[in-house]
Amino acid sequence: MGHRLTQYAHGGGCACKIPPGELESMVATLAVGTPPDAQGELLVGLDAGDDAAAVRIGDGTAVVAxxxxxxPVVDDPFDWGRIAAANALSDVYAMGARPVVAVNLLGWPREVxxxxxATEVLRGGLEVCTTAGCHLAGGHSVDDPEPKYGLAVxxxxDxxxxxxxxxxxxxTPLSLTKPLGIGVLNTAHKATGRYSAAAVDTMTTLNADASRAAVAAGIVCATDVTGFxxxxxxxxLARASGVTVVIDANAVPYLDxxxxxxxxxxxxxxxxxxLDWVRPDxxxxxGEEDALLLADAQTSGGLLVAGEIPGAPVIGELRAPGEHPLVVR
Structure with a gap:
């Protein structure tokens, strides 16, 4: 049967991220200043916990990094490479940007x-970057007890x-550009070996079209839905924008x-x-089943867009701040 890559990792995909509460505590004391010789103006940094950093460099251009x-989130190395690359590119699309160049990040248990x-993983990443019109050149690798792969993009x-x-x-209405359920289907794949073609297709679909549609519609607020x-x-988003996010659970789409x-x-x-992190707010x-699905850790999920774009269901709206920043009905 060969190597099942998901069995060489303690977690899978974005479900292995450091929990949001712990991450917030970790970065809370980091002061982000402007270095004296810095080039350009920092537009987006640590403050709002956004998807990427953005620096204005002049001539109507911002660099997004x-x-x-x-x-591994799936057992097939080529698919894992494709998924990891699409997921990394998603942060650029979530900022309304176009990816230009990426480099590989690879951790590999070379004696195992x-x-x-590993070559298949890299080949998968290259295919997705080619589809995205993004150069993929070089990168960095380390000998690692667990296999890890991704990109710096x-x-x-504008x-x-x-x-x-x-x-x-x-x-403002809220739209979601991909169905949820990726996380639980990936967990089932890791536990049983059952392959979900729908989950893989969803994870390898770029958010490029959704991003372009949002920018073209004059939308200014969005984020991607991944590990949290x-x-x-x-x-x-609610905290960063100072609004209440209201989600209609019945309007949220799910994968079969x-x-x-x-x-x-x-x-x-x-x-x-x-789910434990959001409950206090x-x-x-x-019910608990819906709550778990709504909190499901997505890998290479869709965009959550404050506005309406073609083909994306409206799942809620933004309201003036109230007692809770998040309301789910």
Missing amino acids: TTDFFT LPFDL TGIA PDRLLRNDAGRPG GLLGHALK GARPAVRDGQVSGGTRRN ADMTV
Whole structure:
């Protein structure tokens, strides 16, 4: 049967991220100043916990920089490379930017897994970058007890048309560009070996079209839905923008098989930590199954857009701040 890559990692995909509460505590004391010889103006940094950093460099151009990498989310190395690359590129698209160049980040247990598998991972990343029209050149690798792969990506954008998570305004509808359920289906894959073609197709679909549509529509607020789940990323947007995010649970789309996976207990620790993190700030009237799906740790999920774009269901709205920054009904 060969090597099942998911068995060489303690977690899978974005479910292996450091929990949001712990991450916030970690970076809270980091002061972001302007170095005396810095080039350009920092437009987006640590303050709002946005998807990428953005610097205005003049001539109507902003440079957008991000990085993302994780442990295997599927067993097939080529698919894992494709998924990891699409996920890293997503942070650039979530800012309304276009990726220009990326470099590989690879951790590999060289005495455990053959290098031909690593080659397949890199080949998957290259295919997705080629599709995105993004150069992929070089990178860095380390001998690592667990396999890890991702990209550092640089993109460009119009500094006056960035998509930011702190630009939400009351009265704006909320759209979601991909269905949820990726996390529970990936957890089921890791536990049972069952392959979900729908999950892989969703994870390898670039957010490029959604990003371009949002910018073209004059939308200014968006984020992508990844390891902190829909609820976690919605809460971050609500806090950054000073609004209340209201989600209609019945309007949220899910991948086929997601609900049965939850009922079978295929829920990652990352998803449960997401739900625990948002509960104190949320007014939730949905059942536990819905709550877990809404908090499901997505890998290469869709964009959560404050506005309406073609083909994306409206799942809620932004309202004036109230008792809770997150309301789920």
